[in-house]
Structures are given as structure tokens and as C-alpha cells.
Amino acid sequence: MSHFGRSGLPDISDTYSLLILNISFRTMADDLFPLFDRYGKVVDIFIPKDRRTGDSRGFAFVRYKYADEAQKAVDRLDGLKVDGREVTVQFAKYGPNAERIHRGRIIEKSPRNKGRSRSCSPRRSSKYHDDDYRDREYRRRSRSRSRSRDRYHGRERGYRYRSYSPDYDRDRYDDEHRNRSRSFESRGSRRTVDDQSRSVSPS
DNA sequence: GTTGAGCGTT
Numbered sequence: 125m126s127h128f129g130r131s132g133l134p135d136i137s138d139t140y141s142l143l144i145l146n147i148s149f150r151t152m153a154d155d156l157f158p159l160f161d162r163y164g165k166v167v168d169i170f171i172p173k174d175r176r177t178g179d180s181r182g183f184a185f186v187r188y189k190y191a192d193e194a195q196k197a198v199d200r201l202d203g204l205k206v207d208g209r210e211v212t213v214q215f216a217k218y219g220p221n222a223e224r225i226h227r228g229r230i231i232e233k234s235p236r237n238k239g240r241s242r243s244c245s246p247r248r249s250s251k252y253h254d255d256d257y258r259d260r261e262y263r264r265r266s267r268s269r270s271r272s273r274d275r276y277h278g279r280e281r282g283y284r285y286r287s288y289s290p291d292y293d294r295d296r297y298d299d300e301h302r303n304r305s306r307s308f309e310s311r312g313s314r315r316t317v318d319d320q321s322r323s324v325s326p327s
Numbered sequence: 328g329t330t331g332a333g334c335g336t337t
Contacts, residue, residue, distance in 0.1 A: 141334090141335080143333085143334055143335085145331095145332085145333065145334085146331070146332090146333095149329095149330075149331090170335060170336060171335090171336095172334085172335050172336075173336090181333090181335095182330085182331060182332085182333085183332095183333065183334070183335090184335090185334080185335055185336090209331090212333095214334095216334060216335075217334055218334060218335070
């Protein structure tokens, strides 16, 4: 079964989502399925991928059919080395089963009223939604690629040069001085220019 | 070709 994540939301009425962290970027749903299916009925596996590159983000969601199997999978597969990396298996916070699971613990209490969201308050326009979505995606991006790239390319070299360069201080002081001087000059340049202008063009 | 804390697709 390799149609995971292909057709939107398949059948999630009483499923329990598990979050698989620290997986390899090359690990796909088909690779996780045989591992998780051994400990229970896996309904669906979804791996968030990048919108543009389509590459994996390093974590996956495994939906189990029953909670006890999901708990067992967490206990058995948490810390297991998959593709050379120790994966972290835990219950997902968000999802269709978020009402019954709270902070990794299964709460099988009486579910709340589903028809509670009947408030017709269009207070939040689509602009906020789009902005929030964009912000979330931007945050996610800037946490993974940017940081590592800065560590290798941008920050170390720049910091080293700036820190141990006595010319930088002098340059900065000179820049400040020049800026302040220029400010004065700019203030008095009006007179000078005006004077010059009058002097040059006395027509 | 790389990366590494986190919470998801219509």
C-alpha cells in the first residue's frame, strides 16, 4: 500500500495520530509502514513535504486505528534506528484525535460537543489566514536550512573578520564621525551651496 | 549534495 498521503484524508474517524520525529530526509511513508504496521493497524501515514522542493521535512505522521496499538508503537518504536537515525515516536498534538489525546496521554473521556463551533463570526478575514500560513511556513523554513547555512557560510567568517579587525572599529568610528560630520556639513551645506550658488550665478 | 528543532495534507 503505497497510496499514503495521495488522496487527502482517507478515513479518519477514529484514528490516533503519532508523530515521528528525527527521521531521515530520505525516509518515506513506505519505509515507515512496515515498521509501524507490525505493532498495530496503520490507517494512514503522512509525511509533510516541502511545497517547492517536495523533499521530506524530517518527520512523519502515522495514524493508527486503535489507541492501545498506537501506545505500543510509541513504546516499541521510540528510539529505534531508522535509516541510521534514532526516530522519536510520540503522540501528535493536532489531528482528528486531538480531542481524545492530551499531551501524549490518551484520554478516553466523554468527547465534547462537536457542534460547538457554530459561531458565525467572520471576524477573521482570509487575509489573516493567509498571513498566518505564510508565517508558519516561513518560520519552519528559517529554522532548518537557514541556521545550518549560516553556520557554515555567513556567520563564522563574517564574525571572525569583524571581531579581529582593528580597522573595523576605526572604520566604524570614522564612519560615525564622517556621518556626523556629513550631517553638519549637510546642514551647513545649504548655506555653502546657497552662497556658492549666489556666488556662481549672480544673475 | 548538504541540513536536524519541531506538530500535518483538503
